[in-house]
Amino acid sequence: MTDDELIDDDPDSSPAPTESEILDGILIDVDLNPPPELSRCPNCGGPVSSVTSRGPADHTAGPCGCSLTPGQVKRL
Template sequence: MTELPDPEESSFPPCPFCGTPVVSITSTGPHSHSASPCGCELTLADVQELQG
C-alpha cells in the first residue's frame, strides 16, 4: 500500500474537500474541473484559489 504524503509537508496546495495535496487540475469544460490525484470535483472558484 502506498502512503500519501503528509499535506503539512507538501509544497502542493491541499484539496479543499479531502486535504490531499493537489498535484494537477484537469478541466474538461468551463464548469468541469477535478483535482489529481484525489479526483475530487472542483468549482471554478476552487481552481482559482488553488492556482493563486
C-alpha cells in the same frame, strides 16, 4: 554500427521503475511523499498535483479525483 546493433531485445536490461505503477501498459509515476508546497484539495485535504478541466465548470483535482468549482480552481 548496423541497425541490428541499435535494437535492444533484452527487456531485462532496463532498470525497474521505482515508486511507479504500470496500469494497462502505461507507466504512471506515484509520488508517495509529495513536497509540502503542493496545494491541498479543498474537499478532502489531500495534495493536489494536477487539475483536469473538461469545460468551464468541470474540473477535477488530481490525484484524489475530487470535483472542483471554478472558484476552488482559482484559489489553488
